[in-house]
Amino acid sequence: MAVPLLDIKTQNAALREELESAFRRVLDSGRFILGPEVEELENEIAVMCGVKHAIGVSSGTDAILLALMALDIGPGDEVLCPTFTFFATAGCVARTGATPVFVDVDPVSFNIDLEDAAEKVTEHTKAIIPVHLFGQVADMDGVMALAEKHGLQVIEDGAQSLGARYRGRPAGSIGHFGTFSFFPSKNLGGFGDAGMLVCNDDRLGEKAHILRTHGSKPKYYHKYIGGNFRLDPVQAALLRVKVPHYGKYTENRQENADYYSENLLELPQVEMTAEDDSNAQGPARILLPRIGPDRMHIWNQYTIRVLDVDGAATSGETARDRLKAFLADKGIGAEIYYPVCMHQQECFKTRYPDNAWTSIRMDSRYPNGVADRLAAECLSIPIYPELTREQKDEVIAAIAEFLATG
Numbered sequence: 250m251a252v253p254l255l256d257i258k259t260q261n262a263a264l265r266e267e268l269e270s271a272f273r274r275v276l277d278s279g280r281f282i283l284g285p286e287v288e289e290l291e292n293e294i295a296v297m298c299g300v301k302h303a304i305g306v307s308s309g310t311d312a313i314l315l316a317l318m319a320l321d322i323g324p325g326d327e328v329l330c331p332t333f334t335f336f337a338t339a340g341c342v343a344r345t346g347a348t349p350v351f352v353d354v355d356p357v358s359f360n361i362d363l364e365d366a367a368e369k370v371t372e373h374t375k376a377i378i379p380v381h382l383f384g385q386v387a388d389m390d391g392v393m394a395l396a397e398k399h400g401l402q403v404i405e406d407g408a409q410s411l412g413a414r415y416r417g418r419p420a421g422s423i424g425h426f427g428t429f430s431f432f433p434s435k436n437l438g439g440f441g442d443a444g445m446l447v448c449n450d451d452r453l454g455e456k457a458h459i460l461r462t463h464g465s466k467p468k469y470y471h472k473y474i475g476g477n478f479r480l481d482p483v484q485a486a487l488l489r490v491k492v493p494h495y496g497k498y499t500e501n502r503q504e505n506a507d508y509y510s511e512n513l514l515e516l517p518q519v520e521m522t523a524e525d526d527s528n529a530q531g532p533a534r535i536l537l538p539r540i541g542p543d544r545m546h547i548w549n550q551y552t553i554r555v556l557d558v559d560g561a562a563t564s565g566e567t568a569r570d571r572l573k574a575f576l577a578d579k580g581i582g583a584e585i586y587y588p589v590c591m592h593q594q595e596c597f598k599t600r601y602p603d604n605a606w607t608s609i610r611m612d613s614r615y616p617n618g619v620a621d622r623l624a625a626e627c628l629s630i631p632i633y634p635e636l637t638r639e640q641k642d643e644v645i646a647a648i649a650e651f652l653a654t655g
């Protein structure tokens with residue numbers, strides 16, 4: 250492929266010797282459960298996120314589950330979460346026995362719509378999970394104000410946003426808990442599954458720590474019913490090799506995003522997403538992702554909106570689907586995050602048959618709410634740090650050709 254969506258091998262090849270020596274260090278230590286490598290990574294992530302406690306866990310999914318367990322979320326409780334997200338956000342809520350309540354998203358930031366969230370608060374609502382989608386932090390002042398008003402716990406799903414900032418504050422450091430993923434496609438990409446849970450509260454930090462190992466403290470004396478959510482030292486050691494390079498990876502992603510935005514805007518029919526979403530009905534055919542006020546975006550994805558939702562109604566194929574296929578023909582990787590919203594997922598429809606989907610944004614522009622339309626329009630193009638200028642130009646030229654011919 251001329252321009253893959255992600256090129257993990259190039260990043261790792263540059264670090265081969267350091268990675269091999271980190272692996273050997275763990276191998277020689279014989280310590281394969283928790284221990285100093287995990288603790289060092291926890292310290293490094295705590296510093297990066299400006300938090301008191303970081304707890305290494307087995308995945309970004311388990312970080313969310315552990316946070317919910319530490320907050321005693323369970324049957325009878327409702328948890329607000331955006332419907333336009335990766336499954337883990339909502340799946341973890343359901344696994345605790347609580348009910349995920351799906352909230353629409355803002356069409357400009359792709360993040361949780363707080364007006365819709367406020368509409369959905371009930372006496373059973375216990376928590377809200379803002380997801381910092383694609384590398385940009387949700388409106389956390391708004392989230393915290395809503396949470397304070399209704400006494401809600403806040404779990405920031407920062408799986409895609411390690412190091413992103415909101416009004417100078419790092420993602421994950423604002424709510425009661427923050428969660429991160431080191432899935433290989435994330436900005437700090439591991440060598441398998443791995444994740445991190447962060448918080449500032451000593452009591453919650455201690456409880457999450459205990460829950461990570463079956464809820465036991467001391468060993469074999471179980472205070473809580475926990476699980477095995479431990480991060481492996483081999484993952485921690487390998488990830489630590491990447492930590493010193495993380496700032497540079499982010500800078501490269503930001504430069505790539507600026508380059509795309511600057512050059513794609515030169516094309517007719519391409520516009521930056523308007524601050525008030527006023528150009529969502531065209532005449533532009535492609536809208537570029539907008540950086541919100543006081544945000545530091547880390548660009549886990551560079552996600553464009555390809556307008557023309559009518560296409561799906563008439564031919565079953567959206568303009569976005571056609572662009573994806575067009576790019577694939579030219580050897581350019583692109584991906585749809587996410588084609589099916591949570592309120593449309595079979596497992597949730599079966600489990601919560603009485604939960605009708607509603608959104609305060611159901612108007613003539615968004616007859617079914619914003620999220621479903623984004624699911625039909627969004628396309629993420631290659632943004633990884635090692636992209637060359639030629640590769641970016643190839644992507645831009647292909648999009649230009651699609652607009653000129655399609």
Ligand SMILES: Cc1ncc(COP(=O)(O)O)c(C=O)c1O
Binds near residue numbers: 308408409430432444
């Ligand atoms: C928004 C979001 N939440 C949660 C997760 C779960 O992380 P993991 O794959 O490490 O379990 C991911 C990533 O896959 C994600 O993108």
